Amino acid sequence: MTIQNRYTRDQIAARVAQDIHEGAYVNLGIGLPTKVANYLPADREVFLHSENGLLGMGPAPAPGEEDEDLINAGKQPVTILTGGAYFHHGDSFAMMRGGHLDICVLGAFQVSQHGDLANWHTGAPDAIPAVGGAMDLAIGAKQVFVMMDHQTKTGESKVVQQCTYPLTGVACVNRIYTDLAVLDVTPHGLRVREMAPGLSLFDLQTVTAAPLLPPESGDPA
Amino acid sequence: MIDKTYQSLERAVADVHDGATVMIGGFGNAGMPAQLIDALIAQGARELTIVNNNAGNGDTGLAALLAAKRVRKIICSFPRQTDSHHFDALYRAGEIELELTPQGNLAERIRAAGAGIGGFFTPTGYGTLLAEGKETRLIDGRHYVLEAPIHADFALIKAHRGDRWGNLVYRKTARNFGPIMAMAAKTTIAQVNEIAALGELDPEVIVTPGIFVQRVVKEAA
Numbered sequence: 298m299t300i301q302n303r304y305t306r307d308q309i310a311a312r313v314a315q316d317i318h319e320g321a322y323v324n325l326g327i328g329l330p331t332k333v334a335n336y337l338p339a340d341r342e343v344f345l346h347s348e349n350g351l352l353g354m355g356p357a358p359a360p361g362e363e364d365e366d367l368i369n370a371g372k373q374p375v376t377i378l379t380g381g382a383y384f385h386h387g388d389s390f391a392m393m394r395g396g397h398l399d400i401c402v403l404g405a406f407q408v409s410q411h412g413d414l415a416n417w418h419t420g421a422p423d424a425i426p427a428v429g430g431a432m433d434l435a436i437g438a439k440q441v442f443v444m445m446d447h448q449t450k451t452g453e454s455k456v457v458q459q460c461t462y463p464l465t466g467v468a469c470v471n472r473i474y475t476d477l478a479v480l481d482v483t484p485h486g487l488r489v490r491e492m493a494p495g496l497s498l499f500d501l502q503t504v505t506a507a508p509l510l511p512p513e514s515g516d517p518a
Numbered sequence: 519m520i521d522k523t524y525q526s527l528e529r530a531v532a533d534v535h536d537g538a539t540v541m542i543g544g545f546g547n548a549g550m551p552a553q554l555i556d557a558l559i560a561q562g563a564r565e566l567t568i569v570n571n572n573a574g575n576g577d578t579g580l581a582a583l584l585a586a587k588r589v590r591k592i593i594c595s596f597p598r599q600t601d602s603h604h605f606d607a608l609y610r611a612g613e614i615e616l617e618l619t620p621q622g623n624l625a626e627r628i629r630a631a632g633a634g635i636g637g638f639f640t641p642t643g644y645g646t647l648l649a650e651g652k653e654t655r656l657i658d659g660r661h662y663v664l665e666a667p668i669h670a671d672f673a674l675i676k677a678h679r680g681d682r683w684g685n686l687v688y689r690k691t692a693r694n695f696g697p698i699m700a701m702a703a704k705t706t707i708a709q710v711n712e713i714a715a716l717g718e719l720d721p722e723v724i725v726t727p728g729i730f731v732q733r734v735v736k737e738a739a
Contacts, residue, residue, distance in 0.1 A: 347691070348621065348622075349545040349548070349691050349694050350545075350691050350693055350694050351691050364690065365547060365548060366548050366549070366689045366690040366691060366692040367548075367690040367691055368545070368546065368548050368691055372545070372546040372547075372548075377690075383688075383690055383691060383693055384693070385693050385694060385695070385696065385697040385698055385725070386545075386571075386621075386624075386625040386628075386694050386695050386698060387625050387626065387628075387629040387697070387698045389625070390621065390622030390625045390626060393622060394622055394626075394640065394641065394642060418647070423610075424598075425597060425598040425605075425606060425609055425610075426597075426598070426616075426618050427595070427596045427597050427598035427599075427618070428595055428596065428618060428619075428620050428621070428648065429595050429596040429620075429621050430595070430620070430621040430622060431620070432620040432622075432623075432642050432643050432646060432648065433620050433621060433622030433623070433642045436641045436642055436644070437622070437642075463646065463647050464645055464646045464647075465646065466644075466645070466646070467644060467645035467646075467661075
């Protein structure tokens with residue numbers, strides 16, 4: 298079926314940013330999640346963590362101001378905010394594994410109804426595997442948000458009953474933000490929190506390969 | 519008088535033997551001791567096991583060591599990148615062994631070796647391909663995987679300043695794996711931008727105390 302109104306990637310990023318509170322320690326994964334930083338209000342103090350040893354990460358430097366010793370996890374040049382800190386890899390991953398990060402935002406190939414995450418490997422036999430910090434992030438933050446397209450380019454649901462791609466983490470995702478909806482992973486299953494304008498629960502369920510629970514009364518949907 | 523400084527890069531790596539396990543600092547090119555790697559290539563040691571976060575970028579540094587076919591095995595978290603062509607070719611030809619480990623497990627395995635820990639239980643990777651065949655344990659309701667320390671014969675790291683006792687300070691996110699690798703190797707060789715006179719480095723801000731460092735060599739201009 299054809300869906301008319303989808304959130305753009307920037308709208309998804311802006312929506313995620315709404316759920317990041319003042320004072321939060323946050324890791325934004327490589328790729329789409331980095332867009333979230335563009336939508337954090339200037340008057341909200343949020344600490345961005347980069348796993349290569351930086352807290353208080355700032356935006357990209359002005360052209361000509363790049364420093365090869367100051368990069369983010371995607372190896373792009375960045376800046377450090379006043380009050381930021383550098384640390385080594387052991388400490389950086391202790392911040393994750395030790396439960397000190399409030400939120401991480403990750404991209405995904407698939408998320409299951411139980412919150413299992415697949416985002417590091419397509420499982421293709423000839424693929425060279427690479428995992429980086431994905432598994433550490435998946436289990437490390439207090440809340441794991443996924444932002445992704447609801448469907449693949451060929452129209453298959455990325456929200457699934459069971460992941461078919463190799464897992465990154467088991468039952469680790471708390472909330473899913475897609476171009477069609479915001480879904481909470483609950484002990485009872487996936488609960489719809491919000492839907493794109495004009496979309497019905499029936500329509501959403503039609504393009505989602507896992508059962509959806511209706512929004513709880515009082516939720517804006 | 520104790521003087522750990524070396525006058526030449528060549529002499530600093532002269533005793534790296536065939537089959538050695540060599541940790542190489544850096545996250546991408548930030549913190550990679552490129553001149554020590556070039557000296558290692560010239561020195562000729564073969565059949566090396568390399569520990570690094572990545573598997574070389576472009577044609578220099580670690581990538582050049584791989585291209586020279588000196589590496590039997592690499593332990594890393596993120597080998598596949600847009601510019602990892604030397605690793606990709608060796609891997610597809612079956613000419614290099616890959617031990618893929620999540621980045622935080624890599625860091626903690628290195629740190630554990632340096633701290634005398636015989637192994638540790640980590641939640642990272644539980645239920646994934648990268649934990650297959652490993653011992654697991656349920657501790658206080660959470661699943662953990664047993665991971666082993668990684669010891670090395672040599673660590674080649676890059677720091678900003680070092681003194682003749684081997685004390686080191688780093689620069690920005692080039693710190694990354696340097697401090698933990700320095701702890702985990704029998705012989706740690708630090709390439710530094712500057713040699714500091716003893717006492718010049720403030721004891722309050724020394725990141726790697728000299729006990730973990732055997733050789734300090736100033737990089738060539």
